[in-house]
Amino acid sequence: MKRIIIGIALLSMLSACQTGTEENNGLDNDEQTQATEENIEAEPNNQEAESGQTEDNEEQEYSEESNTDEDSFQEMEVIEEYIDVSDYQREIETDNRNTRVMFFKSDQGEKEYKTVFIKDKSRLKIIHLGEDGLLFNEELN
Structure with missing residues (x-):
């Protein structure tokens, strides 16, 4: 019997705590939902921007450190066997620690x-x- 009374008391206290947080914020249900959605939408964009900037910075730093003379790239000798490079303009799209495109x-x-x-x-x-x-x-x- 004591367990039942204690259980009911705990449930009523928990439900009272939940309704109190909504009243303290001063926002109705729609305003809370809208504010939460805005926060959720803003966070991924910030994370994408930060990670994109980090990757760009790392790639830029590596490119500055790497050999900028395109003719001395390890693969150029083989490329010249298949492509007449004098007829084309070279554009380096990616040159990082792992790949060069x-x-x-x-x-x-x-x-x-x-x-x-x-x-x-x-x-x-x-x-x-x-x-x-x-x-x-x-x-x-």
């Missing part, structure tokens, strides 16, 4: 070739963005 554009600015070099495995992929597709996909010595 380059595009070779025609004089009209159209992307003709894409190369992906995975640094830790020394794997090079050369892709013709037209009909030919994958031209090379091997590990370099």
